[in-house]
Amino acid sequence: MKTTIAQIGKHVGETVTIGAWLANKRSSGKIAFLQLRDGTGFIQGVVVKAEVAEDIFALAKEMTQESSLFVTGTVREDDRAPSGYELTVTSLELISEAKDYPITPKEHGTEFLMDHRHLWLRSKRQHAIMRVRNEIIRATYEFFHKEGFVKVDPPILTGSSAEGTTNLFHTKYFDEDAYLSQSGQLYMEAAAMALGKVFSFGPTFRAEKSKTRRHLIEFWMIEPEMAFMDHEESLEVQENYVSYVVQSVLENCRLELKALDRDVSRLEKVQAPFPRITYDEAVELLKKEGHEIQWGEDFGAPHETAIAEKYDKPVFITHYPAEIKAFYMKPDPERSDVVLCADLIAPEGYGEIIGGSQRIDDEELLKQRYEEHNLSDDAYKWYMDLRTYGTVPHSGFGLGLERTVGWICGTEHVRETIPFPRLLNRLYP
Structure with missing residues (x-):
């Protein structure tokens, strides 16, 4: 048999x-x-x-x-x-018969292993990470299906940037300029206006010249978008989703977690609800811990780690200054200098795994943001149409798959969490 x-x-x-x-x-x-x-x-x-x-x-x-x-x-x-x-x-x-297999049971350097990534994937550790990644993907589809979301696929080639940044990969689209997508979010907002609750799951690209252990040039994002939903309701979806994924891995990947020597007791604590602190509170906490940071500055990896160390679950940091966030985020009605947003910081130093916000639904305010961010009316007219024709309160978020895999597996570097990583110095194999 x-x-x-x-x-x-x-x-x-x-x-x-x-x-x-x-x-x-x-x-x-x-x-x-x-x-x-x-x-x-x-x-x-x-x-x-x-x-x-x-x-x-x-x-x-x-x-x-x-x-x-x-x-x-x-x-x-x-x-x-x-x-x-x-x-x-x-x-x-x-x-x-395999002759002179290059990856022997002895120790090999990282660059050597990365040059042989097509073979390194066969090792017990890499096998376990890929199986956990697969379970996270399976649980993601299961969660959103149960919650009544519709899967929608936004384009990878776009004519504009989702967040107005310049860190985009440029290409020619016949006689027009085009870019590899850094987020499907704006298109998912359009889909939410048609289908209510939607999510996408696809590759995204960031042309940032970063070499940190948390960054990839090409990575995968899960981006839900929800009509008739405010910021607080979105946070509940986020914490329920992350809890569901972690518990699914614990249930179905025990052998893999054992192979990775993962301390599962830490993961067992990951159940909703998650703690929440405001940006203001986070800045005060960091100052007390001796970090030099001023209100209005964004958090770096050391800041996120210091905040996460105070909790044994992921923690939401909410209400960031409007100046350091994307143009489409809705200001807090009670305080216009901050926006209705949150980053979800994973425990154990793995940093931000989710960024989300309530979106601006007011047409006049969005026009003002276009002017402040020098956004082209021609390129973004379709996005404005979503406010012109039946605008509603809506919220959404994006979860980075590879950072989430890294956290759940306990890997040192995000390069091990994707089958063939694209890094600043690596396009092979």
């Missing part, structure tokens, strides 16, 4: 065949221990010389790392194995 490592627990005592690669091996004279992987998981295959044909045992000892093979054997329970099962091998069939 053919099966996978992930399904092998259903076949205890049975003889099965799996297609696999040899991740590693060791032998002690009359027994060979094969560390096998098939993409769904890892398992140890035990080959006993006295129990198999001579050529099978010879193959087990001679096979090279990352050679591919079909393995047949009997499934048995083993409490010492990470998955709880082992395979007593009865037969091996070599598919393809």
